[in-house]
Amino acid sequence: MTFAVPFLALLLIGAFCAYHRLRLPVWAGLTAVALAACWLLGANPTATAVAAILVAVVAVPLMIGPVRRALVTRPLLGFYTKILPPLSETERVALEAGTVGFEGELFSGKPDWNRLLSQPKPTLTxxxxxxxxxxxxxxxxxxxxxxxxxxxxxxxxxxxxxxxxxxxxxxxxxxxxxxxxxxxxxxxxxxxxxxxxxxxxxxxxxxxxxxxxxxxxxxxxxxxxxxxxxxxxxxxxxxxxxxxxxxxxxxxxxxxxxxxxxxxxxxxxxxxxxxxxxxxxxxxxxxxxxxxxxxxxxxxxxxxxxxxxxxxxxxxxxxxxxxxxxxxxxxxxxxxxxxxxxxxxxxxxxxxxxxxxxxxxxxxxxxxxxxxxxxxxxxxTLPSTASGGGKMGALVTGAYARIRKQFGLSVGRFEGVEEALARIGGYAYATSALAEAAAAAVTRGELPAVPSTIAKYHCTEMGREIAKDAMDIHGGKGIILGPRNYLGRSWQAAPIMITVEGANIMTRSLMIFGQGAILCHPWVLKEMKAATLPDPRERLREFDKNLFGHIGFAISNAVRSWWYGLTGSKLGAAPGDAYTRRFYRKLDRYSAALALCADTSMLLLGGKLKFKESLSGRLGDVLSHLYMASAILKRYEDQGRPEADRPLLAWTMFHSFHKIEEAFSAALRNFPVRPAGWLMWLLVFPWGRRAEAPSDRLGHKVASLLMSPNEARDRLGEGVFLTPCANNPAGRINGYLQKVILAEPVERKFQKAIKSRDIGALDFNAQLDEAVREGWITADERRQLEELRAMTLDTISVDDFDSEELRSAGYVLQRLDERRAQAA
CATH class of the missing domain: 2.40.110.10 (Butyryl-CoA Dehydrogenase, subunit A, domain 2)
Structure with a gap:
């Protein structure tokens, strides 16, 4: 047993130093102290000596710069220039045009959350x-x-x-x-x-x-x-x-x-x-x-x-x-x-x-x-458009689902509708945070090349999903066009947003990870520039510095990914309060795993990676959800950590974690170099995939937020046009919500009397007359029910037209001209 102790100490010290990203001399010093302790405490002398020799063989050449550059860096530089993906002039310009913000931290494997949380709260003058x-x-x-x-x-x-x-x-x-x-x-x-x-x-x-x-x-x-x-x-x-x-x-x-x-x-x-x-x-x-x-x-x-x-x-x-x-x-x-x-x-x-x-x-x-x-x-433009439509869709659909009744029950109380409402609420919350984060980056003077593609892709995709679920909940109300319809045009316009500035398929599979892996990575772009320097001495020196920084970075992320996966992200320092700290730890884990998979992909695939669009798209999904979750947490902090918003926050977090693990799983199961995919799976998922989609219980809470007046709902709807007026049917319906809820007890009492046949009239007005006469409701309650009836009718009504009204003016004029020509 004592034979294994020095090697175990070597392994533990190495893992500790890699996790905390300590420099090579620190690792060598700590290892020497640990081996000396093993020697003094009676560990097997032969094993201790062998471990010490291994450390010396690795550490001494690497810590002596000229030796390291001659024996290690020079051959690796030759290999690197062969696998270096060729960059066209247009690709080079695209990479150098943008700036790197917090998205660079997400590629680091160890995000500096203070950098995000110290950014000023976005405010208007x-x-x-x-x-x-x-x-x-x-x-x-x-x-x-x-x-x-x-x-x-x-x-x-x-x-x-x-x-x-x-x-x-x-x-x-x-x-x-x-x-x-x-x-x-x-x-x-x-x-x-x-x-x-x-x-x-x-x-x-x-x-x-x-x-x-x-x-x-x-x-x-x-x-x-x-x-x-x-x-x-x-x-x-x-x-x-x-x-x-x-x-x-x-x-x-x-x-x-x-x-x-x-x-x-x-x-x-x-x-x-x-x-x-x-x-x-x-x-x-x-x-x-x-x-x-x-x-x-x-x-x-x-x-x-x-x-x-x-x-x-x-x-x-x-x-x-x-x-x-x-x-x-x-x-x-x-x-x-x-x-x-x-x-x-x-x-x-x-x-x-x-x-x-x-x-x-x-x-x-x-x-x-x-x-x-x-x-x-x-x-x-595109993220903001999606955010405005998504917020309005969330509020009006929540109100509609409460007002519209089937089988004597608000349709929003049915579990199938609750699922859709939860998605609408979660996506609207995420879209709002992501769109604001992208705008805030530009306001700070950044040129957010990668965040802008993330925001464009995911805001427009979530906007399309919100429109789809809202149409499902509204049913016939959504598909009959006319002045009362506030959804149909949004549904028709959803595909427009996803095609502007490049179709979303291209944005996801080529741009997000393809640009982010080089621009946001702490070492790759530096290595690429170093490898192309004209002066051979400067080229070797700069490449050496960046190469070994990259090697230490890669080893650290492998250790951090495995440790976070092994412990379920339950250990380690993290910002936030008792409620949100777990979310930051999860993001730390996925950041390390992304850095590990990105490095492995670039090392093994080289220039071929740009053609592996499925792999690039999946790793892009990981980066996107990391950035989106960070933006959501930042806004939650900026708003003073409102407790009422926790269901929305938790739904979006669990959704992103589930999507991240789903993307990792697909990327690793289909990784072109199969042994590398198996090894990465062990490091990323030592216990297998654990993240689950948001629960039904959490979805019920989100749906309930949308269907009743509350501060979380008000915050979600900030910044959209909710003023009730003739041209804004969605605003009118949203404005009905509080009055409808106040009338619900009276409505239940009235409906109970009808069902028990204590009220025998069939016409609504006659039923009201009889209810007041028999003492089931008061005169004030009658007026309340009449108002409820009018609000409900305005909510569920759709438009109808004379056939000629639906013909375009140009078509009508053309037909008239044709008929006149025929008559002549």
Missing amino acids: AEEQAFLDGPVEEVCRMTNDWEITHVDADLPPHIWEYVKKHKFFGMIIPKEYGGLGFSALANHKVIQKLASVSSVLSSTVGVPNSLGPGELLMHYGTQEQKDYYLPRLADGREVPCFGLTGPWAGSDATSIPDYGIVCEGEWNGQRVLGVKLTFDKRYITLAPVATLIGLAFRMYDPDGLLGDKRDIGITLALVPRDTPGVEIGRRHFPLNSPFQNGPIHGREVFIPLSQLIGGPAYAGKGWQMLVECLSIGRSI
Whole structure:
């Protein structure tokens, strides 16, 4: 037995040092002390000597820099350069364009929670809040979504005029250029509220404040361009659009075939040097009404008018609508959500070099400009739209499920409906936190490349699930379109959000982990840069430093993953209170496991990893849920740890843990190198998968929160348009909830008398007369039941139309013309 003691001590000291990430000299010193103690306490001398020799053989060469670099690092550098995945120029630009925030901690295997929790609570300025309470509230009151989507297929003129007058299109433009100068957080709050009443309105306002001429000019425009265009964009004199996607280049924006040839041409009566453009764009939001087109194209200089470079690269330009050769104005019709969207065409459209965004100095830098600005826009518009729709869906569906009765019972009391309500509540809570976290990152000055893709993908996916469950609960109320319907258009619009800026399939399988594994990893990007340094000595020295940092990091994560799995994440320091500490520990475990699996995947698959999209998607799911859970915990802390919110918090946490383990399981069971998959399974799941989906009991609590007035429900609904008015049937139904609950005891008493045949009348009004006459209810209670009847009828009623009303005006006019022609 004493023979094994030195080796056991070696193993324990190594595991302890790896878990706590102690440096190599510390490990060597502690190991030496432990072996000396074994010797003095009578352990087997031979075993102790063998253990000491093993330590010396490993530690001495590794602690002597020149020896380590000669014997270990140099051969590994040669191997690394062979397996290093080749990066194209566009991939390199994409990796270097973004910044790394807390998502980098999630790749570390040991997140520094203080870094997250010390971030300031996202708050609006008094001016921003006044804008939400004033112009935003007012334009929501003015909005009739049925008329927009069915009658006009557009915002009515008075709303177009209102949003321009109040500078909705200039929220992100600085005040010195006539804009509102709002923060990204305020932009998020505005889009969220507009989306809760009309997706057409939110997209119309969102696009000018997202990727487009305004954003690009602020970052890269010449002073002359800023002085002229930004004031005009801020007050709506110019309506912008941005032409990127075309028939032959959708998600692969770097392959756009649209081109511009450097040449001389006429501009404002003068002969100037410029670019002759040929382009074919589609899916361009605001294009039919735009007066200023931002355009991405590949620029060529075959005659060398600008220099020796013939293929200058992707370039961005400003093209006025009335430029000769531009074809614009026709519309696409996206799934009965008729926001202005359409194609743009142009053939040999001449513009001067002064119309290039940033001027000639930025020719060929368009991809870098796009990548940097895409992460900002992607962080705001789509997540905020999903959050607004999801919050409104949660509140109105909860109210509907309480008001709507079947078999004498609110439909929300049926367990099947409770399951759907729990998902709606949990997803709305998660979407709200995730969208706000992404906006807060931009407000802090970050370029959140990875968080923006996480927020875009998961907010829009959860928004689609909320719409689906809400439609199931509403039944016929949801599918019959008309002025009373507040769900149908959201259901139709859900697939639109998941296709914008690249389909969600691509976002999940290529972008989240593919970009995060390199950009967020503490060592990989440093190693890649070190391996390509031109100076051989500096290359070896930098690679050595990063390589051994990476090796220690990998060993630590293997130990931490196994230990957390072995102990069920019940041990270890963690922030939070007694209720939330367990959640932080779980995230620590999954962070270590993600780092372990990411390192193993990159080591064994190398450049092939980018083609393993299923594996990349599953590891991306792990990263996404880690980030989402962190955002939820941060908001819970910012709100003062409200006890009433615990069911929502717990549901989202357990849901994320279940999804994380499900993703790990699928990734490891299908790992291309099977022995490595088996080994990782033992380290990640030493006792097997343990995380379960949220329980029915927890789901019941979440559903109950949605179906009754309470502070948690109010917090969930903050920031959406709930004002009861003629144009807001969802707000009316939500406003009925408290009165309906107060009337329920009277209703039960009344229904009991009917069922017991103590009231014999058949007509409702006659039943009320008899109930008052026989003393079953008072006159005040009768008025309460009459009001309940009216509120219930408004809640469950759907619209009907004369057949001719459902024909489009264009169709009717066309048919009339045909009939007149036939008669003639």
